[in-house]
Every structure is written in structure tokens, then in C-alpha cells.
Amino acid sequence: MIEHTDLDMKIxxxxxxESLLKIKENYSVFEGKNLPSFIKDWLIKKxxxxxxxxxxxxxxxxxxxxxxxxxxxxxxxxxxxxxxxxVKILSRVxxxxxxxxxxxxxxxxxxxxxxxxxxxxxxxxxxxxxxxxGEVWGIxxxxxxxxxxxxxxxxxxxxxxxxxEIDLEYYKEGRxxxxxEEWIDLLIRSMEYNPNGFDSLEQxxxxxxxxxxxxxxxxxxxxxxxxxxxxxxxxxxxxKYGWCVSGGRVTRAKMFYDMKINTPGFxxxxxxxxxxxxxxxEFSNDEExxxxxxxxxxMGKFTIGNYSGQSNASFILxxxxxxxxxxxxxxxxxxxxxxxAFHESALFDRFHGFxxxxxxxxxxxxxxxxxxxxxxxxxxxILHNLRDCSEYATITEELLExxxxxxxxxxxxxxxxxxxxxxxxxPHVKSFDDIDRNEFEIFCLKPALEKRAIIRKQLHLMDPxxxxxxxxxxxxxx
Numbered sequence: 001m002i003e004h005t006d007l008d009m010k011i012x013x014x015x016x017x018e019s020l021l022k023i024k025e026n027y028s029v030f031e032g033k034n035l036p037s038f039i040k041d042w043l044i045k046k047x048x049x050x051x052x053x054x055x056x057x058x059x060x061x062x063x064x065x066x067x068x069x070x071x072x073x074x075x076x077x078x079x080x081x082x083x084x085x086x087v088k089i090l091s092r093v094x095x096x097x098x099x100x101x102x103x104x105x106x107x108x109x110x111x112x113x114x115x116x117x118x119x120x121x122x123x124x125x126x127x128x129x130x131x132x133x134g135e136v137w138g139i140x141x142x143x144x145x146x147x148x149x150x151x152x153x154x155x156x157x158x159x160x161x162x163x164x165e166i167d168l169e170y171y172k173e174g175r176x177x178x179x180x181e182e183w184i185d186l187l188i189r190s191m192e193y194n195p196n197g198f199d200s201l202e203q204x205x206x207x208x209x210x211x212x213x214x215x216x217x218x219x220x221x222x223x224x225x226x227x228x229x230x231x232x233x234x235x236x237x238x239x240k241y242g243w244c245v246s247g248g249r250v251t252r253a254k255m256f257y258d259m260k261i262n263t264p265g266f267x268x269x270x271x272x273x274x275x276x277x278x279x280x281x282e283f284s285n286d287e288e289x290x291x292x293x294x295x296x297x298x299m300g301k302f303t304i305g306n307y308s309g310q311s312n313a314s315f316i317l318x319x320x321x322x323x324x325x326x327x328x329x330x331x332x333x334x335x336x337x338x339x340x341a342f343h344e345s346a347l348f349d350r351f352h353g354f355x356x357x358x359x360x361x362x363x364x365x366x367x368x369x370x371x372x373x374x375x376x377x378x379x380x381x382i383l384h385n386l387r388d389c390s391e392y393a394t395i396t397e398e399l400l401e402x403x404x405x406x407x408x409x410x411x412x413x414x415x416x417x418x419x420x421x422x423x424x425x426x427p428h429v430k431s432f433d434d435i436d437r438n439e440f441e442i443f444c445l446k447p448a449l450e451k452r453a454i455i456r457k458q459l460h461l462m463d464p465x466x467x468x469x470x471x472x473x474x475x476x477x478x
Contacts, residue, residue, distance in 0.1 A: 008371045037376040093107070093137075175428040184205065194368060216387065222355070225318075229363065231276075231357060273315050294350060297347070317338075352455070353448070441475050456469070
């Protein structure tokens with residue numbers, strides 16, 4: 001029997017349809033099944049009654065019918081081929097252009113459908129540009145097709161997985177019922193962690209800094225941390241709007257624009273792009289990629305050949321770092337362990353903030369969520385929608401006093417980070433009069449300054465031409 005806290009009851013009362021009870025026992029139905037958190041939470045919510053009891057039998061039946069899993073691939077493909085009927089499933093699908101044949105192919109690993117067996121019917125590409133490459137989740141209609149020259153499994157229809165109609169005003173009104181400390185705990189719970197396992201409020205604030213790239217357009221971050229601190233999990237599992245590159249070779253064509261097939265790269269299709277295990281990332285051409293990255297990180301634009309593109313995707317580098325016995329980095333130059341392609345001060349200056357992941361906790365049993373939280377699918381849809389809300393940047397602009405001689409990159413970085421924290425922590429404010437100046441300074445401006453200051457210090461270590469000091473940005477006296 002779980003004992004509900006005051007925060008549990010408040011979350012359930014304020015967000016009755018958007019919250020759910022997250023306990024290990026309910027999620028046992030997913031053991032052995034490779035599903036991201038936003039799908040698991042949606043399924044649990046779908047089959048939970050008003051008394052928080054999960055109908056596991058109905059849930060398993062739904063998954064067996066509509067969500068393919070490994071072990072069923074031969075039977076599924078055999079039925080498609082024999083019955084010749086269209087079949088609808090909820091699944092991830094990986095799209096890749098076939099340059100030689102000028103078509104788009106797809107694979108569904110859970111069903112053993114490989115790129116040579118799957119073909120995207122061309123007319124659905126116009127309605128769904130996200131199908132021009134990369135991984136997406138959606139309701140897919142598949143059908144076995146026989147043609148004169150080849151037989152294949154066709155993707156004949158696609159509907160993005162978006163089960164919620166988001167009402168931002170409802171979410172903002174809900175925030176008014178929580179103190180800032182309670183709201184930070186709600187955010188951490190919604191990231192699938194237990195806030196009671198953290199050591200301090202400062203550590204909690206550092207942890208939710210990982211959400212900045214989810215909520216703020218074109219904010220560029222770096223996080224270096226020891227293993228088992230949960231960074232890969234956050235960026236791989238919470239949101240369908242993110243793209244995580246886990247090591248390997250990255251080409252300019254795949255990331256920005258492929259001139260051979262006239263197709264924009266993955267940076268144009270997602271809210272954020274994460275380079276995980278960045279130490280193992282290789283570029284096909286270091287100089288080409290550095291030039292494209294510097295342009296993009298600076299302005300959100302890139303030029304490949306005669307093509308000029310742009311995107312609002314945020315960017316984050318995730319890597320491991322070696323620590324000494326005192327749990328601090330062995331090398332005071334944090335970037336020394338990154339690939340050679342990143343060893344350029346002009347490139348690092350374009351990153352807005354640095355997360356010191358070694359100050360976070362290794363994943364332990366007491367950090368696993370047990371209690372009420374926002375449904376991950378709903379939560380990440382909220383973060384996705386908040387990206388387009390420009391009023392927060394206006395509030396930040398009105399509240400900050402910027403010295404005339406402040407470095408522009410420092411200023412832009414601090415403004416973006418501050419705005420990101422404002423969206424996360426005070427989504428209900430509509431003007432600068434709605435927020436307590438002291439809370440704004442403690443929870444928005446101060447952490448923004450701290451994360452930019454680390455970038456500034458590291459730049460100084462790399463190149464003494466860069467000053468270590470930040471501009472004296474303060475709260476405006478009104």
C-alpha cells in the first residue's frame with residue numbers, strides 16, 4: 001500500500017486527467033518490451049481506472065494487437081503477405097532515402113522489416129515531411145504489395161502519435177497551485193525521478209537544466225558527467241521530438257542537407273539534437289562539419305552548396321568525464337577529452353551553457369519515481385508547445401539590465417538560458433509584474449549565469465584571449 005503525500009494529492013487534484021500513479025508494479029507489463037517512456041505512460045493512463053487500478057490484461061491485449069514486439073516478426077510478416085490486407089499498428093518507424101533508386105524506404109526493427117523490404121508510398125510524404133528521414137512514432141498502415149518488378153511492404157498511411165490536444169492556459173493555471181519547491185519536485189517526477197532522493201534544491205535545479213533544450217529554441221548546451229547519471233535516458237526516452245545520435249559517424253548530409261537527394265537533414269525535423277557518447281562521434285569531414293556547426297550554432301542557419309536552410313532545434317553534447325577521488329574532474333580543462341573536431345574555442349563560444357553532471361547523483365533505487373507525476377507524453381507535449389511562446393523572452397528582456405559593453409554572445413546565452421528556466425519554473429507569468437524579482441534572480445538568472453560562466457572559464461583555459469569574467473548582468477530596478 002503506497003502512502004500518498006500532500007504533493008501526490010495536489011498533483012492528482014490539479015491535473016486529474018494528465019497525471020498518473022507511477023509505481024514499479026504497474027510497469028511490470030512492459031518487461032522485455034522496448035518502448036520509450038512516452039508510450040508506456042500513455043498506455044498506463046489509457047488502461048487505468050478512477051481508483052488508479054491498471055487493467056493489465058486489457059493493456060497486454062492492446063499491445064499484442066497494435067504494438068509490434070520482437071518475437072512476432074515472422075508471424076506478422078507472414079500474415080501481411082498471405083492476407084494482402086492493410087494493417088494498422090502503433091510503432092516507431094525509421095525512414096531512410098534510397099539514393100540509387102530515388103525512393104524512401106523504411107524499417108521497423110521490432111518486426112524484422114528491413115530497409116530492403118519497406119517502401120514509403122510517395123503521396124504521404126507531402127503531408128508528412130518528418131517521413132523524409134529519421135525515426136518517428138506514429139499510427140502506421142502497412143500493406144503487402146506485389147508489383148511486376150518487386151514485392152514489398154508499403155507504408156500507405158501515417159498519423160503522428162499525438163494523443164493530446166494541449167491547452168497551455170490550463171497548464172499555466174495549474175502552476176499557480178504549487179510553490180516553487182513543489183513545482184520543481186513535480187518537474188523531476190515528470191522526468192521519472194524521485195525528488196526526495198536528491199541532496200539539495202540546488203542539485204534539483206541542476207537536474208532539470210537538462211530540460212532547457214526541450215523547451216527553449218536554439219539553446220546550445222554541453223553536459224559532461226560520469227556514467228550512470230541518467231543523461232542518456234532523459235534524451236532517449238522522454239520525448240519523440242528529440243533526436244539522439246549515440247556515437248558513430250555523422251555526415252554533413254545527414255545532419256544538415258543531402259545534396260544528392262535534395263533533402264534537409266535531421267537538425268531540421270526535431271526540437272533538439274543530442275550527441276550522446278560524444279567521445280565516440282566521428283565526422284566524415286571535420287572541417288566541413290565544424291564550418292556548418294559554427295554557422296548553425298550561431299544563427300540557426302546553414303548553407304550547403306546552393307541550399308540555405310534554417311532550424312530552431314536546440315543542440316546538446318553529452319559525454320563522460322573522468323573524476324578524481326574528490327569527485328571532481330581530473331583535468332581542469334573539461335573539453336580535453338572530447339574529439340579533436342571540438343577542440344576549437346570559436347566553436348565552444350557558441351555553446352550557451354555547461355551542465356556539471358558530476359554534481360548529480362548516480363542512479364539509485366531511491367531515485368526511481370514512486371508517486372503521482374504528469375504523464376510523460378503530456379509533459380513533453382507541453383514542453384514542445386512552450387517552445388513557441390515568445391512572451392517569456394520579452395519578460396526576460398524587460399527584467400534584465402545589460403551593460404552597454406557586454407559581449408554579445410555572453411548576453412544572448414544568458415538571455416536564452418534565463419528564458420528557458422522561466423518557461424520551466426514560472427510558466428504562469430504573463431508580464432514582469434507577475435514574478436517575484438528575488439525568485440526570478442535565484443531560479444532563472446543565477447543558474448543561467450553559472451552555466452555560461454563555466455563556458456567562459458573553459459574558453460579562457462583554451463585561449464587566454466578570451467576573458468574569464470562575465471558581463472555584470474543584473475535585475476533591472478523598476
